[in-house]
Amino acid sequence: IAIVMQVYVKKVIVPEGQHAEVMLPGNSSVKLNAASVITYKPLKWVLERKVTLDGEAFFEVEPGRKFEVVSSMGTTAVMGTSFNIYARDTVYEVTCITGKVGVSGSVTENTVMILPGEKVSLYVSGNINIDRDINAFETVSWIEGRLSFTSAPLHEVFDEISRQFGVVIVVPQGIDG
Numbered sequence: 001i002a003i004v005m006q007v008y009v010k011k012v013i014v015p016e017g018q019h020a021e022v023m024l025p026g027n028s029s030v031k032l033n034a035a036s037v038i039t040y041k042p043l044k045w046v047l048e049r050k051v052t053l054d055g056e057a058f059f060e061v062e063p064g065r066k067f068e069v070v071s072s073m074g075t076t077a078v079m080g081t082s083f084n085i086y087a088r089d090t091v092y093e094v095t096c097i098t099g100k101v102g103v104s105g106s107v108t109e110n111t112v113m114i115l116p117g118e119k120v121s122l123y124v125s126g127n128i129n130i131d132r133d134i135n136a137f138e139t140v141s142w143i144e145g146r147l148s149f150t151s152a153p154l155h156e157v158f159d160e161i162s163r164q165f166g167v168v169i170v171v172p173q174g175i176d177g
Contacts, residue, residue: 006041006044008041008042008043009039009040009041010039010040010041010042011037011038011039012032012037012038012039013037014032014033014034014035014036014037014055015034015035015166016034016035016162016163016164016165016166017034017163017164017165017166017167018034018166019031019032019033019034019142019143020032022038024040024045024049024051025042025045025046026045026049026062026064027062028049028059028060028061028062028067029059029060030051030057030058030059030060031057031058031143032055032056032057033055033056033057033058033142033163033164034055034163034164034166035055035163036053036054036055036056036057037053037054037055038051038052038053038055038057039051039052040052048068049061049064049065049066049067049068050067050068050069050070051067051068051069051070052069052070052071053069053070053071053085053087054071054072054087054088055087055088056084056085056086056087056088056142057069057084057085058082058083058084058097058140058143059078059082059083059084059085060082061078061079061080061081061082062080063079063080064079064080065079066078066079067079067080069085071085071087071092072087072106073087073090073091073092073105073106073122073124074087074092074094074103074104074105074106074122075103075104075106076094076101076102076103076104077101077102077103077104078099078100078101078102079099080099081096081097081098081099081100081101082097082098082099083095083096083097083098083099083101084097084136084139084140090123090124091121092105092121092122093119093120093121093122094114094119094120095118095119095134095136095139095140096114096115096116096117096118096119096136097116097136097137097140098116099116100113100114100115101113101114101120103120103122103128105122105126105128106122107122107124107125107126108126108128110126110128112128112130114130116136117132117133117134117135117136118130118131118132118133118134118136119131119134119136119139138150142164147160147161147164154171154175155171155175158171
């Protein structure tokens with residue numbers, strides 16, 4: 001049975017143009033944005049609360065033992081809180097909504113703690129940036145079907161519209177200026 005616990009993996013794939021909500025073992029939940037994937041080991045959950053993420057998701061974690069979200073750029077660890085993670089390609093951003101969130105970079109393995117209304121960004125170079133006093137609820141506006149952009153390059157806006165609505169937008173080269 002130990003082998004089954006180690007190898008059985010639950011994978012949730014959300015295609016472009018859709019959102020999904022998943023109840024994890026132990027009453028934690030995750031809302032997945034379009035074009036996102038999570039995997040976890042439900043049979044091993046009592047020993048290790050760990051999820052891998054590629055995409056964007058909002059987590060509401062029940063208090064208890066450490067809960068980890070692992071992506072290619074970093075790891076986010078909490079005990080019980082709510083937070084949003086954007087982990088696509090070389091972008092890794094974590095926004096704390098409630099509680100306290102620890103974020104570790106894959107490159108340097110440095111860990112920073114953020115509080116509600118703060119966002120940490122990890123970069124491929126290993127650099128870490130913390131933004132304080134942000135509007136955290138704008139970050140999770142996607143949950144309500146709203147898109148919000150401030151000073152974003154036009155190609156990022158088009159990429160997100162494509163992802164949210166499952167459409168292809170052809171953008172001429174150099175449109176960002």
